[in-house]
Amino acid sequence: MKHKWMGAALSLGLLFLTACGDSGAPSGGSNGENESADSNGEQVELRFAWWGEQTRHDYTLEVIEMYEKENPNVKINPEYANFDDYWKKIAPQAAANELPDIIQMDISYLAQYGEKGQLADLTAYTGDIIDTSAMNENSISGGKVGDKLYGFNLGENVVNFQYNPATLKKIGVEELPEDWTWDDYEEIALKAAEHDLFFDGGMRPEVFFGYYLRTKGESLFNEDGTALGYDDDQHFIDFFSMLQNLVLEGAAPAPDFKAQLKGYGDNPVVKGEGIGIWQWSNQFIALSEVSDEPLAMQHMPGPNREDGLYLKPSMYFSIAESSAHKEEAAKFIDFWVNNIEANKIILGDRGVPVSTEVLEAIKPELPEVKQKVFDYVAWAKDNSSPMDPPDPPGAAELYASLADVTEQMEFGRMSAEDAAKQFRSQAEGILK
Structure with missing residues (x-):
């Protein structure tokens, strides 16, 4: 593609x-x-x-x-x-x-x-x-x-999925399920790849992995910001294995493709070459302003969506x-x-x-x-939970580390298991 x-x-x-x-x-x-x-x-x-x-x-x-x-x-x-x-x-x-x-x-x-x-x-x-x-x-x-x-x-802002309903119908899906799950997401995204379309442009890792962890009763940082907030790396492996697979299958773009991004006007969603984008609610306005077709918003996948969602400044x-x-x-x-x-x-x-x-x-x-x-x-x-405390000092460096291992996974250079270990090791050094 x-x-x-x-x-x-x-x-x-x-x-x-x-x-x-x-x-x-x-x-x-x-x-x-x-x-x-x-x-x-x-x-x-x-x-x-x-x-x-x-x-x-x-x-x-x-x-x-x-x-x-x-x-x-x-x-x-x-x-x-x-x-x-x-x-x-x-x-x-x-x-x-x-x-x-x-x-x-x-x-x-x-x-x-x-x-x-x-x-x-x-x-x-x-x-x-x-x-x-x-x-x-x-x-x-x-x-x-x-x-x-x-x-x-x-x-106030909240994350969601913003998409073109007309393009979604081109892959044989009339509408996204109201209470869709991560399994639904993966299944529909792979249908998009079969039609030579991106389902989405990938996810900003710290934002959406943070949401995923909250649906599991965990958080990215512990309460005092001195360590990661989850002990089981299987959460990392499950989430990023899914995203890695979607990139490798063509349902989401690879890092070198995303590096060419220049503006909403050439966004695949706007050009009819992609179905949607994961981002904050206020960004829906700028995306809609350059689209010739009406766009829609969809809730985040679940289960436990209400635990994952939060209103963020x-x-x-x-x-x-x-x-x-x-x-x-x-x-x-x-x-x-x-x-x-x-x-x-x-x-x-x-x-x-x-x-x-x-x-x-x-x-x-x-x-x-x-x-x-x-x-x-x-x-x-009415459908969210209190947000986590503000990010601790070192968060920006930790996010850069997470972005780096995410890129390595999406290029197919690193497994999710190895990425989970590397990220934890780097996070411990940064937060301590």
């Missing part, structure tokens, strides 16, 4: 975009060089860093412009990069004590930067500067590491501990999560809003595809 699978890589001057996001503008000065807009009305400069796709870049810049018009003494300098490059830029900035004032933060890095004292505790800013009166406490506490609030939740905004202007940065976060007009531009791209007032105000104005996402997250609230 010759397919072209894309994630998003566009270039715009010095900005580079990928499937996870787009690329970075030149940095502003260090935090120590920014001028703050304080109670005296002095001119303010804040650096704001994020990752995202081109659509996200465009509306984020629009929201920044709106904020600057309402606060003419504030200037916000944007910095953005694709997901991988973003963290490569953040790391040296943190080492040099020059993190941006406002940092879009992922759960994989929250504890790592927070416990090193590089993120401010936002507790002092919530309820006063950041209005939380229309928010559930569980939504806010999702950004805590211990008793410190290092990230403010921007929206899609991402956070954090404030650098090194920022000289934490209060001004907190004011922008409040604007982002509570301003209804701003959220009519954002429209839930970073997850379903945590403010019930914002959610109720913007939902009637949403296009059908976004209403589907909001409805899906509402369904998940």
